[in-house]
Amino acid sequence: MRKVRADLHLHTCLSPCADNQMQATAIVEQARKVGLDMIAICDHNSAENVAAVAKAGQRAGLAVIGGMEVTSSEEVHILALFHTEADLMYMQDMVYENLPGENSEEAFGTQVIIDEWNNVVGKNSRLLIGATTLTVEQIVDSIHRWAGLAIASHVDRERFSLIGQLGFIPEGLDLDALEVSKPCSAGREYDYPVVTSSDAHFLDDIGRRSTCFMIETVSLGEIRKALRRELGRRIVGN
Amino acid sequence: MKIAEIVQELNLAVWAAKASLDRGVTGGYASDLLSDVLANSKEGNLWITLQIHQNIVGVASMKGLAGIILVNGREPERETVEKAETENIPLMVSEMPAFELVGRLYNLGVGGT
Numbered sequence: 001m002r003k004v005r006a007d008l009h010l011h012t013c014l015s016p017c018a019d020n021q022m023q024a025t026a027i028v029e030q031a032r033k034v035g036l037d038m039i040a041i042c043d044h045n046s047a048e049n050v051a052a053v054a055k056a057g058q059r060a061g062l063a064v065i066g067g068m069e070v071t072s073s074e075e076v077h078i079l080a081l082f083h084t085e086a087d088l089m090y091m092q093d094m095v096y097e098n099l100p101g102e103n104s105e106e107a108f109g110t111q112v113i114i115d116e117w118n119n120v121v122g123k124n125s126r127l128l129i130g131a132t133t134l135t136v137e138q139i140v141d142s143i144h145r146w147a148g149l150a151i152a153s154h155v156d157r158e159r160f161s162l163i164g165q166l167g168f169i170p171e172g173l174d175l176d177a178l179e180v181s182k183p184c185s186a187g188r189e190y191d192y193p194v195v196t197s198s199d200a201h202f203l204d205d206i207g208r209r210s211t212c213f214m215i216e217t218v219s220l221g222e223i224r225k226a227l228r229r230e231l232g233r234r235i236v237g238n
Numbered sequence: 239m240k241i242a243e244i245v246q247e248l249n250l251a252v253w254a255a256k257a258s259l260d261r262g263v264t265g266g267y268a269s270d271l272l273s274d275v276l277a278n279s280k281e282g283n284l285w286i287t288l289q290i291h292q293n294i295v296g297v298a299s300m301k302g303l304a305g306i307i308l309v310n311g312r313e314p315e316r317e318t319v320e321k322a323e324t325e326n327i328p329l330m331v332s333e334m335p336a337f338e339l340v341g342r343l344y345n346l347g348v349g350g351t
Contacts, residue, residue, distance in 0.1 A: 074291050158273060166293040167272030
């Protein structure tokens with residue numbers, strides 16, 4: 001087994017609030033530079049830049065997990081990470097069907113779709129910064145229906161976090177982990193594994209926070225085992 | 239002031255804990271961030287919110303709030319109604335938006351603390 005450093009929460013230029021320099025090759029280069037072995041791309045309510053970063057990562061030998069950061073009707077952010085592109089697309093379809101509104105670039109920023117060489121191939125016109133009409137429970141159930149991992153984003157923050165919005169974690173919510181944005185005690189009173197991620201919106205933020213896993217291969221399946229402490233896999237630090 | 243009087247004055251729909259409407263109200267608190275309600279609401283407060291998740295009942299119960307009014311005619315989730323019934327937390331719905339509702343409550347003598 002080996003120690004794998006992962007930052008499981010990065011945005012790209014698709015997120016209206018993220019810097020436009022968050023492009024495929026730049027993200028991968030920066031991730032390599034700061035010593036990450038694995039990243040996950042989680043734009044707000046969309047996964048349309050996952051393929052671009054994944055291909056750029058493949059060229060550079062960096063593992064890229066496809067995901068998205070889904071906003072619930074309670075305005076709670078939930079990370080959804082998937083093994084396959086097909087599963088990720090099922091989730092994206094469901095999110096799009098339940099995401100009202102159209103983006104205003106002036107108000108919220110641009111939502112640029114790129115290819116693996118950073119060429120602009122389109123723009124997303126949906127209101128990605130908005131909330132879906134899905135409850136936290138519906139989102140977690142959907143993620144698991146497509147074999148993904150459900151992680152509550154930045155529970156140490158007030159806004160858009162499960163604990164901030166809902167006061168406490170609803171009993172029986174089947175989360176795979178909680179994410180904190182810095183080493184802290186938030187969420188430790190609950191019986192969930194805790195990971196630390198950067199939630200990078202700018203290149204310089206990539207890897208500023210991360211989680212180290214002791215796992216066999218660099219894959220989401222192994223991350224799942226580590227979260228469950230199966231077969232010696234485990235979290236070994238942040 | 240009792241919740242029953244407020245229900246009548248403001249034409250609220252009562253969704254749960256009808257038997258507990260004789261409860262007195264010490265004041266009001268309006269917020270949609272449940273962590274903020276946990277931190278800053280006071281016992282006996284009537285809580286005005288648009289959140290319909292069942293955790294609102296947990297928060298009201300923990301803080302000993304007098305009851306919850308949902309704004310904009312929002313329909314509570316089924317689990318929320320059931321939990322409010324079990325925990326005996328009056329759950330009401332107003333057709334008014336929060337701003338209007340809070341103003342009316344203030345005029346009825348329900349203060350901010």
